[in-house]
Every structure is written in structure tokens, then in C-alpha cells.
Amino acid sequence: MAITLRAGSTVMFTGDSITDCQRLESEDGLGFGYPLRIAGEWGLRHPDRPVTWRNTGMGGHKVRDLEARWQRDVLDARPDVVSILVGVNDMGWHSLDPQGYVISAEEFEAGYDRLLAPLAEAGAELILIEPFLLPVHGVVEAGPVLIGEKERSAWRADLDPKIQVVRKLARRYGAQLLAADGMFAGLGATAGPEHWAADGVHPTPAGHAALAEAWLRLVA
Template structure:
């Protein structure tokens, strides 16, 4: 499904550190990751179609954290499109998020559902980005981590079907890219994208909109 961004639309990116992109240190508040890549490409492609872009990603967040700030950070802005990327912090990976705690899959899916329900009721267009891990040696190669991620990916896919959301299959995309070029090229620690990884995410995101 393709989402049409009409002049005057408001697009909200939200999620964890991958979306955050150190946004508080950027002049436009969009950070230095894939949201800023999206905006740059969109502006060149559609200079006659102004869109308001917002980013409320927050490093270290899982679904529970998003729920705690969902009203003020997302719903109150009344965006026309909301793009969500969350899930890796819900695995409780200490190497990547010290002090983090795993969210059981059932709680992850139920919490994510509660995030989406009011947006769907309001007619907001949704883009759900799968959480992903790349097989970088010594960081995310353990099978247990893949076993924890895959049911959460299935949950995101199921929610995308339930709400008629556009799905960005990021885990599969990065698996294909890593088969051709070393995974470190896309995410040095297996989770946080490099500039090339953010560019790949942005390109995939832009294929979902018109």
C-alpha cells in the first residue's frame, strides 16, 4: 500500500535511538539518521509539496516507554502519518542498552497494539518498520538474540495487517544487503545503522510513499 503525502501533511517519526539520531543536537530536530535522509530526498523530489516533518524518537526506548509518552509526543500533534520503529530494546540486550529489560513478546504486541489503536481510529496513516539485527561478530551473532527478535518481527507484521499499515521489512532488507556487503557496512554494532544503513532505510521508507 502506498501512502500519498499531500501538501500540508504532518509526518511523525518515532521510536528508539535509530529514529532519534541525536535529534536534540540537530538544528531542525530531525536528527542525523534516516528521518533526515527522508526529508532531504523528499524535498528534492517534491519541492512543490511542503510537508511538516517531526521526530520524537528517544534513545533506549521500548514499547513501554513509547506508551508512557504517546499522548504528549505523538497523539497531541495530530499527525497525518506516523512511522514507528521499536523492538530491539525490548529484547533487553545488555551489550547495546545497559540496564534495559526484556519485554515479553505478548506484552510487546499488546503494548504496540495500544499505540496504534487511537491512531487508526483517527484515520492516521501508519508505517511500521520491523526491528532488525545484523550478524556483526561478537555483538549480535548469538542465536538466542535472533530467537528473541523473530517473534517480535512477526508481531509487527501481524499488527501491520490488522491496521492496514504499510510495512517496511527492514530485517529482511538488511539480511539481503549484508549477504552482499559486510554487515558492519550497514550497522557497525549490528543495530545502529551507519550512514549507509540510514540511507538504505530512508530509500525503503520513500518507496512506501508517493
């Protein structure tokens, strides 16, 4: 059953750079990605149901980073709906950075669960967006290193169990699931993966539009 957004509802988007999308440089604090597109489309369709939209995404953040700021940035706002997209920075490519960050699927699940439990207790509605990785071609830049297709194949092996975790948690908490990885796989088969995310991770304008359209199908 779709989530019902009522007049006066507060919707919180949070996660990593895909959600952040330069929000601190934007006039309304929503950034320039899918949260802005969602807010704009909702306002166009439902002028009689104004909603407060907030974005607390931060570039580079992992589950543990969200957990460290969860009370201040999310719980204290008492949102009615919380939309979360996190996991790509918990993927294996961070093992290549100087800090050598690695997190198992089990640790990822435990940390993500600690984010969701207090929201469920407070009665917030939840939308969980799968992390995703598109099979772009050639060499792309990922943080301080250049990554080829061989490395991205290893990322996929690390990410797939974490996508399964997000699906499992959506079932556990009765959350709406935006199956973004499968969605982009299908879209990439038609227009090519680079059309949706040039580096395989960060959506293009078309990719953000696809996320926004899929998100809006989950609410009524």
C-alpha cells in the same frame, strides 16, 4: 497501496535511538539519520508538496516507554502519517542489564497495539518498520556489557517473534510495512553486515540511506 503525502501533511517519526539519532543536537530536530534523509530527498523530489517532518524518537526506549509519552509526543501533534521503529530494546539483551528487563512477544504485541489503536481511530496513516539485527562478527559493546556472537544468537531467537508481531499488526491496521530485517539480511549478504550497522543494531550512514530509500518507496 502507497500512502499519499499531500502538501501540508505532517509526518511523525518515533521510536528508539535509531530514529532519535541525536535529534536534540540537530538544527531542525530531525537528527542525523534516516528521518533527515527522507525529508531531504522528499524536498528534492517534490518541492511543490511541502511536508512538516517531526521526530520524537528517544534513545533506549522500549514499547512501554513510547506508551508513557504517546499522548504528549505523538497524539497531541495530530500527525497525518506516523512512522514507528521500536523493538530492538525489547530484545533479550536487556535481560543482561541490572534491571533485568524481559518482555514476551505477547506483552510486546499488547503494548504496540495500544500505540496503534488511537492513531487508527484518529485516521492517521501508519508505517511500521521492523526491528532488525545484523549478524556482525566479533565482540561489540551493548550498553554496559560486551557481547559476542553467542549472545547475539540468543537475541535473534528473542527478536524473531517480535518481528512477526510487527508484521501481524501491520496487517491488522492496514499499515505499510518496511521489512527492514529482511532488507538488511539481503544487503549484508553482499557488502557484509558491518557495512550497514557496525554493531548490528545502529545503522551506519549507508544503513540509514537504505532505510530512507525503502521508506520513500512506501509513499507517493
